[in-house]
Amino acid sequence: MVDAGQLACMRGVTDEFMTGSCRFRAGRWLLVTLSLVAVLLAVTGPATATETQALGENDTEAPTWETATKAAPTQIELTFTDNSTIDRGSIAAGDFTVSAGNISNLSVEPADGGLTVTLLLEDRLNVDTVTVGFASNGAIADAEDNELTSGSKTVTGMDTLVPEFERFALTRVDADTVAVRVAANEPLTELAVAVTGPATDRLTRANFTAVDGSNTTFETRYTVPEYGAYSFVWERAVDRSGNPRVMSRMRQFRYEDSAPEVVVDGPEVTTVETTVNFSAAETVDEDGIDSYRWRIDGATVLSGPSIRVAFAAAGRHDITLEVTDSEGHTAVETRQIRVRKTADSPVTVTPLNATRANATVRGTGLVQQVRAENGSLVRTDTVALDRVSAAFPVNTSVSLRFQATDASPAAFDGQSFGLFHVDHATPADRASVRFSVDRAALNRTGVAPGAVVLYRDADGWTPLPTSVVSRTDDRVAYQATAPGLSQFAVGTEPASATASSGSAEPPGDGETDTEESSDTDVLTTAESDGTESPSQSSDGTASGSQPAPRPDITVTNVTVDETAPSVGETVLVSVTATNRGTANGTYPFSVRLNDSSIATYEIAVPAGTTRTRSYEQNLTAEGELSVAGTAVANVSASSGGSLLPGSITGTVAGLPNPLALWPSGIVGTVLGAFVGLVVVVYGVLKALAIYLGY
Structure with missing residues (x-):
């Protein structure tokens, strides 16, 4: 039924009251009409999305591989697009291959029009260019089962490994000239060697000449301008990808007016248990040579102008000759020899992890050395067992098991730094142990390097003759002799002994290295030219003489x-x-x-x-x-920068971005249009309501 107001509005009544009433009623009808339009849009919106999705069902094109870039030292980021939706479940680490390194895992994230796949590599790479491709059974599929199964991309800038130290040696050419040789594990484009002493200088890559085709080994000759002691420090090396390495390796050279001109002749490469000769026959001095003193890796001492040696362990070894003339002037020359394993090497070492290793020795009746080809046998953060030497029965196969631990031994009186367990079932005698202790641990406990002693567990802890072999910033190396093998503890000597004895460090050979020097090698044979070697006491001096003054x-x-x-x-x-x-x-x-x-x-x-x-x-x-x-x-990093890390598409203060949850592709586009339309309609209705006084 139509009331009087409605009839008045229909008839066009124009008085002020009735006009307002008509406007009120017209606004209500307009609201109803717009509400119906919004409902129709809400109803037709999903239908439109369904129709659009239906178009995607006719998709016959496989996903497209867009890019491949370096995201981090061990991450490669791949982007794929598709005109429908890519099936994330179809992507696995086994779908891809890389030309260098190994893929450990991957992550998949939605991106505009597709996906971003991040490959996670196991380790950093030492190559600059890496090619990424599909594995033989690898594929990426979209929602319509269209598969991308081939293609590859090249990524550059992946080399993030710094050069590794191989060798730094000085060889005297004459009284004031030295040959400087440096070697790394990969080609170098830059290097820097500092010279300090009575005069200072700096050598760069331009001063050196590559002596091999791979640009990994370089040599130069340098003449010092004044008499005195000089230090050569290899400070820096840069590889061809621009990765810098601070080396900090030091060698020393002394220019004296009348010191002997030392010349050492001998091979650079040999094999285990092969006898080789080293000769100093061409060494000359105007005052006449008084003595020759040979050191094998800084420990074994032989005399005479030539020696014959055979090494029981593979690795790199130093042959150092100290020549003294009749006036007391001394010159030192060091040569390095590389000893390779043979197919029937009598000693085999199998590392299990940092703290455990096994070894097999075919006994010869002579003293044989057990050492890892690279590094220590076993080690902890505080102590390291570098090698063990002993005599085993002839033609007997001996199994050894090594373990290192930082635990303190039971019933041990005094400071302890760690334990070495050497398990074996075959008798062993004439044993010696080479070990080292972390310098920081000595500093923390206030223990002087010369106060460290190796103890053997033989019905109680028995101290062994122990001497300092070498010292660096990081570690102090020791040598100890024992009647046999068993459990050993690294500790401090008794208070009474500490009060009366100083450091047992033998005189240095003129060379200082800031990393642990090469270990002493026990020789299968070691002979001079017929002159007997002086017998040695535990502190490295000849029997019957007083120890030479030395710093500690x-x-x-x-x-x-x-x-x-x-x-x-x-x-x-x-x-x-x-x-x-x-x-x-x-x-x-x-x-x-x-x-x-x-x-x-x-x-x-x-x-x-x-x-x-x-x-x-x-x-x-x-x-x-x-x-x-x-x-x-x-x-810490320098101050400054953005208050909020990340961007709107990333993370803020570690919190996930809510917008990352918004769906991508056609569904996201249609949903975005629908939401936008609803917001516009709501705004219009709200403005009209305000205008009408609601």
């Missing part, structure tokens, strides 16, 4: 003026060292950032004194800063 320097304190510096700042590092020895000496140490050496210094300490020196150091990267093996500060 330990870093006792390291401080830095800023414990939380930032990249780009310069800090002041102070190092305190104490010399408990009987001779003046210098102590080389490195400043390291993230385990890479960024500088090398020497602190001179007179006998029986303590010295503190300060050094300014610029910080070029973030990470842990350590000096002489002691961590002193954490370097």
Whole structure:
């Protein structure tokens, strides 16, 4: 039924009251009409999406492979698009192959019009270019089962491994000239060697000549301008992909007016248990030569102008000759020989992990050496068992099992650094043990290097004759002799012995290396030219003579003026060292950032004194800063940058982006259009309602 107001509106009544009433009623009808339109759009929206999806059912084109790029040192990012929806479940790590390295896993994320697939590699690569392709049974399928099964992409910039140290050697050419040779595991485009001493200099790649076709080994000759001791420090090497490596390897050379001109002749390569000759017959001196002193890897001592040696273990070994003339002037020359295994090598070592290893020895009745071809036999963070030598019965197969642990031995009186277990069922005698201790552990406990002793478990812990073999910033190496093999403990000598004995370090051979030097080799045979070698006491000196004065320097304190510096700042590092020895000496140490050496210094300490020196150091990267093996500060990134990490499409403060949940492809487009239309209609209705006074 139509009321009077409606009739009045229909008849066009125009008085003010009735006009407002008509406008009110017209607005209500308009609202009803627009609401019906919105409902129709809501109903027809899904139908339109269904129709669009139906078009996708006629899709006959496979997905398209768009790009392949480096995302991180061990990540390669691939992008694929398709005119429908790509089936994420059809993608697995086994679908792809890479020309270098191995794929460990992958991740799949939606992208505009397709997917982003990130390949996760097991390790960093040492090649710059990597080709990514499909495996023989690999494929990517879309919702309509259209498959992409072929194609490849090339990714560049994947080489992120820094060069590795292979060799750094000095060979005297004449009194004031030295041949400098450096070698790395891959081609180098840049290198830097610093020369310090009475005069300083710096050698770069331009000063060196490549001596092999692969540009991994370089050599130059350098003449020092003044008499005195010089240090050559290989500081830096850069590979062909621009990856830099701070080397910090040091060698020393002395230019003396009347020192002998040492010449060592001998092979550079041999095999296990093959006898080779080394001769110094061409060594000359104007005052006449008084003595020849040969050291095999810094320990075994022979005399005479020539020697015959045979090595029982494979690896690289140093032959060092010290020649003294009748006036007491001494010159030192070191040659390196590479010893290879043979098919019937009598000693075989099988590493199981860092702390365990097995070995098999075919006994000869002579002293034989058991050592890993690379590195230590077993090790922990504190102690390392570098090698073991012993005599085993002839024609007997001996099985050995090695284990290293940081545990303290039971019923052990004194400071302990770790244990070595050597299990065997066959008798062994004339044993010797080469081991090393972490320098930082010695500094933390305040133990002097010369106070460390190896103990053998034989009805109680029995101390063994132990001597220091070499020292570096990181480790101190020792040699000990034992009547047999069993369980060994690395500890400190009794208080009474410590009070009366100093460091048992033998005189150095003129060479200092900031990494652990090559281990001493026990020889199957070791003969001089007929002159008997002087018998040796436990401290490395000839029997019946007094030990020569020598330094015994330990870093006792390291401080830095800023414990939380930032990249780009310069800090002041102070190092305190104490010399408990009987001779003046210098102590080389490195400043390291993230385990890479960024500088090398020497602190001179007179006998029986303590010295503190300060050094300014610029910080070029973030990470842990350590000096002489002691961590002193954490370097943080420089301040500045965006307040919110990531972008709108990434993450903010570690929270996921909600927009990443929005569906992609046709469904996302249709849904977005529908939502946008609803928002527009709502806005119109809201404005009209305000206008009408609702």
